Amino acid sequence: MERIQRPTATRIISALVxxxxxxxxxxxxxxxIARVALTDAGAAMLRITxxxxxxxxxxxxxxxxxxxxxxxxxxxxxxxxxxADDPEPGxxADDPEPGR
Numbered sequence: 001m002e003r004i005q006r007p008t009a010t011r012i013i014s015a016l017v018x019x020x021x022x023x024x025x026x027x028x029x030x031x032x033i034a035r036v037a038l039t040d041a042g043a044a045m046l047r048i049t050x051x052x053x054x055x056x057x058x059x060x061x062x063x064x065x066x067x068x069x070x071x072x073x074x075x076x077x078x079x080x081x082x083x084a085d086d087p088e089p090g091x092x093a094d095d096p097e098p099g100r
Contacts, residue, residue, distance in 0.1 A: 021045060 004012075013036055016022040021042035027033035038046065064072065 016042070 013022065013024060013034070016036075017024050020039055022036050023039055025035045025037075027035055061069070061072075
């Protein structure tokens with residue numbers, strides 16, 4: 001997926017917990033597993049961030065003419081086709097440990 005090391009993920013999650021954006025709880029059955037969930041504040045920030053990104057992209061797309069928009073749509077269709085059967089996006093055939 002994002003291909004980050006476990007200590008890096010732990011540090012990032014700790015910062016998100018400190019900011020009140022996610023909660024973290026140990027799994028009852030396996031203490032090695034931490035369950036991470038968005039808090040209400042995290043969900044609100046995610047909504048705001050996505051709305052801003054969507055608005056930004058909409059403004060940028062308005063600059064394109066009809067032919068450019070058709071080209072972009074065809075490119076998106078091709079990307080969908082290329083990734084349709086990809087079980088784990090981001091991995092390549094030469095990755096030594098798929099799923100990590």
